[in-house]
Amino acid sequence: MAAPTVRPAVRLSARFESTFAYKTIKDRLPVILTKVIDHLSRRADQIESVYGSESREEVKQTIGRLSKLRNELQTNKDYISIEDSYSDSVIWNEQIPREESPRWFEGSWLFAECYFYRRIFEAFQLAKHLERYDYFSEQKQAALTNSMTAIHALTESVETTKIDVETLWTVSLWGNKCDLSLSNGQDNSQEEDPILQLQKYDCRILHNDIKLVAELVRSKNNLKLAVILDNAGFELVTDLILLDHLTSYGHASEIRLYVKMMPWFVSDALTHDVLYVIDTLEASKVPSTAALGRRCKGYLDSKQWTVHERSYWTLPYDYSEMKEVDPKLYDELSGADLLVFKGDLNYRKLVGDRAWKVDIDFQQSLLGFRPSPLVTLRTIKADTVTGLEVGVAEKAASSDPNWMITGEFAVVQYVP
Incomplete structure (x- = not known):
């Protein structure tokens, strides 16, 4: 309805x-x-x-x-x-x-x-020789390098422990904490195995539809997923680990990875960032990390995974305007069984970057944008959020008055 x-x-x-x-x-x-x-x-x-x-x-x-x-x-x-x-x-x-x-x-x-x-x-x-120069690349690569200890711990945990898909969705969610635009480009790399930290963060997920999404994915095979990526570096690795699981278990047969066309919000992923991260994983001397890199490269080679640049992601429009401004992209997204929107900027564009009341229904705040079932995984870094139960925002504010801008709280919201 x-x-x-x-x-x-x-x-x-x-x-x-x-x-x-x-x-x-x-x-x-x-x-x-x-x-x-x-x-x-x-x-x-x-x-x-x-x-x-x-x-x-x-x-x-x-x-x-x-x-x-x-x-x-x-x-x-x-x-x-x-x-x-x-x-x-x-x-x-x-x-x-x-x-x-x-x-x-x-x-x-x-x-x-x-x-x-x-x-x-x-x-x-406007500089003839610098048109393709990624002026944020050094920061993104350093953030990945400085997170390798945590990445190795994570890949080893996934390989040696029977980790359920809900946990992998949650790891992908909290990977979004590593955002260089929030830290003004300062290093904020991940140093610990995130799986060991998940329990303390459970209470900070203010709306959590992970079980609904996991059940949807677990109950179906050969899904077509469209993933609108956010940050390169550690967050992208957490995304790849989740998508590797969905692919290797047959839940997803086709995954389209959407990236930015130009350097954006410091750490947002470009095509070359995706390839760089996968190459770095594959070159690792840690077997579990290298194996993840090889599998990801195999998915790209076989076209199970494809990387796509679209101009809409770097235009100033919110997503409720997509159907009119870029009907081709809207139709493209309509072909997916599930849209996965990662991160804060995608969330801001989903809800129009507006000062909504926090308890307004999330689906209403999308203002008609609904090409396919969608889920948004976002750590909160801007003062807009919707879909919270009465009292949840007040409880978060009592523990941290700056709860809307720190990235320490999160939402996972699903629209079927």
Whole structure:
């Protein structure tokens, strides 16, 4: 039965100084941008050795564009048009004038943050030799390397212990804690076997449909899954472990992995991140880790798993607009038996990044987006959440007043 129509809540915005949106625009984004500038300064010689002598001058010009962006952000300038010729620039330039308040601290937080990362990408697109340069790659790879001890412990636990699928869904959920955009690019790698930590986190899952999802998957074979990925690094490994289980036990015959088309929110997975993580696993001297890497590579080689880039994931639209803006992608998702949305940004886009009352029905907050059955696995890092039972939010707030922005609480919400 279709959910009743609801009036959308207001969009989150940095104009409210008490919000995490304001803190993000004022403090977090300038730090992330400064780290990109510092990275370019430190790696200028290395970049020149790879991209040629002309790239040194381009690095200087790119730093100049990024410094200008930082000034625009910090002084609350009007948004300006995207100047590169990348495939989505026309869409962005059509959308910017439609924003009700097209300035950093005054309009939609979702738009501002997406525009921020698109403008960083633009700075590199305008440099002839740096168009394909992933300026967040070093941070993502370091986060993976620093998490290898935990990854080895996890793969060994999975190989030697009969771990149920509910546990693997839960591990994938908490893998989402490792988010470099939340930590402003600071290392937040996983050091312990997450399975040993799950029990203490159970009470922090504020809505938990894992049993429903696990039962759905366990009761069927040859499902077609579409997984809209979030972070590379440790989180991606937890996702691969879950998907390996579903594939090897015959529950999933086809898995489409959706990744971003450009560097996004610092640690979001790109195609080359997926391949890098799998190669790193396969090259491990720990047998259980290497075996996982080999199996994942085999799934890709056999086309049981495929990796897909779509522009919609890096546009400023929420998902309720997908059917109109990108009907081809909506139809594509409609062909899946289950959609798995990982992480905080996907959740924000599912619910329109709005200041909903926390106890409004989750399905209602999707505002009509329902191409297929879906589940969202999200550790909460932004001040919007729906579908909580009465009193749950108050209990979380009593234990931590900042519960909505720390990543220490989570939701797993399923819409059949």
